Amino acid sequence: MNDDATPGGGSGDAGGSGDEILRLEGLEVHFPIRFGFLDAILRRVHGVVRAVDGIDLTLRRGEVLGLVGESGSGKTTTGRVVVKLTKQTAGSIRLDSRDVTSLWGTRALRAYRRRVQLIFQDPYETLDPKHTIRQFVMEPLVVNGIGTKAEREQRVLDALDAAGLRPAADFAARYPHELSGGQRQRVVIAGALVLGPQIIVADEPVSMLDVSIRTELLRLMLDLRAERGLTYLFITHDLSLAWIIADRIAVMYLGKIMEIGPAERVIRSPQNPYTRALVSVSPTPEPPSPGERAKRTILVGETPDAAHIPAGCRFSPRCPSVFDRCRVEEPPLIDVGDGQASACWLAEGGRRLPVVDGAAPDAGPAPGSSTA
């Protein structure tokens, strides 16, 4: 069990031949700030929340792209734009080289969402307590008018089976309260699978669950990718989950991508001070030795609000490596080689971020591996 179906498939471009399935270019989502009804009528605006502030992102066929960021980083908004639940204010979206930027309207969106599906975070809220599992999973088929009654039933059972809810017929007749949290999230996954999508946007799909159940669901997601050739945009605040499942990782902060690259490179050799701080505080089940605590970089304060984005590099007020230029000029994503890029002036000219003593964590021993 430990050897087969290993999560995290491999390094770099596992599964992806490199051809794009989805491309976001210059994507912006700005929300106007209005106070009350009068502002709405008069179209008066008191400011702008720049939730997503100009990002380029490519999703390669068959890959898992981990989109990592804290609350307020714009990761969820990005995911909602990809499934077209939120309208972008600028930029373009291409699906399979076709421009879908201005694709709106019920019928067009139905067709789009057969190919791009969303899994939400909270399986307790996603499922209607009064509906059976069958009703929940079948709903997209009914809405889209797909298949006869018998065909729908078969597709529901297939989806439940694929999501590991076996025997499927037994689970189909149950209600949500009869299921555990892990099983509920499997139902949500089955609901996303039933239309046979190509891309699944998973927004914190395991964050509500126990740590011990998380790994099972991550494995399921990877198995489904292998069986059905799915592509995932995996959104999470937890870098260690992205580490387990993602082929590539993009780190967002205040609406911008700070660093992107193969998971192995972003985690083992982060080139942006923000990523480095996130890696350093990432939870591990190993008790720290006395000197280890000092190696962590706990950033002071919290992510500023997206209506007041700092000038220059948006991370500069909290950055431990800040210098003069950062406060006035915003760094673009700078290529540092091996498919990795960092939005940091320290990475300019192909330079690598200087290795601060102990800041780049080595691969420690696996938990339990030292057991005699």
Place this chain on the structure above:
Amino acid sequence: MTVTTAAERRARARPRLAVEGAPLLEVENLTTHFRLDSGVVRAVDGVSFRLDEGEALGIAGESGCGKTTTALSLIRLLPANARIVDGTVKLFGIDLVAKSDNALRRYRWREISIVFQGAMNALNPVHRLREQIAEPLVQRLNVSPREARRRAGELLELVGIPKKRGSAYPHELSGGMRQRAMIAMALACDPAIVIGDEPTTALDVMVQAQILELLEDLRHKLGLSLILITHDLSVIAETCDRVLIMYAGKVAEEGTVHEVFRRPRHPYTQKLLSAFPNIHADRRTLDVIPGSPPDLRNPPPGCRFAPRCPFAMAVCTEVVPPETTFDGVRVACHLYPAGSDGAPVTVPTADAIAAGGARP
């Protein structure tokens, strides 16, 4: 400063009934049942542990293992259908289980306080922070409202919230700030023990690190005794001295964090640790725990983990494993019978290792 320091705490007045020389907290054979229409759920089934002054104990396990019920049983903050049916909870030698609800009230918040998980739900949305923190001081310690508000300001500063933010309402604060306010509230009456029930679970990783650092800081500054309830082993690794691993209402393993996390003995502990997504480890080592915890209305005979255990032997499905102690680690597993030297009795076969992935 009205907040006591570690040295002052040791000299701090104990409750009048305190037994001389008794440990801070001693829980023995605690058994809590829930009554449902469909039967009796044995949520906590004979749990024993102790907490010494200034110590931090982590209680870990999956959902439904009884860790929260154990904590709530200490001060009987239980739902109406739950009842402590056996065991003792001795605080300074005073048995709290025997106390009437009214008598117990003297101990809640003043001696044992709780930081709950969802700070948004636990704080009152229509009261300003300062009022909420001052309230227990007025109610429990008979402090004047004016003095209570002054102290509330100090408590806010202590947990890293500027005093002037005390006039804010909970919704005006970020998740991390709300959790800090909850901690300030739990510290208000200067309790002997603070229980944290998943205190960082809903927070971002960076904010979680900030809160854990704060707890660590407060512990050393104030000499707090902590009980942390969480499913997240990293939180315990970070902040606790000792850890109690629970499974299906029973203690699986207990010992120092250093010993248990570096050399887990119980197969369940081994599984929990190897299923933890760890950024500093190779991502291929990730393990899963097959199956799910048993129905506690009708737990399996013998060891409750046996149906999921890669090393289960015939005896495991028949006899409840007794708790044995080696090198300060308490384990309830037939692999470690009393009188042995602490090494597992059977060397797991290659098959079992392949099937289970654990490395005992």
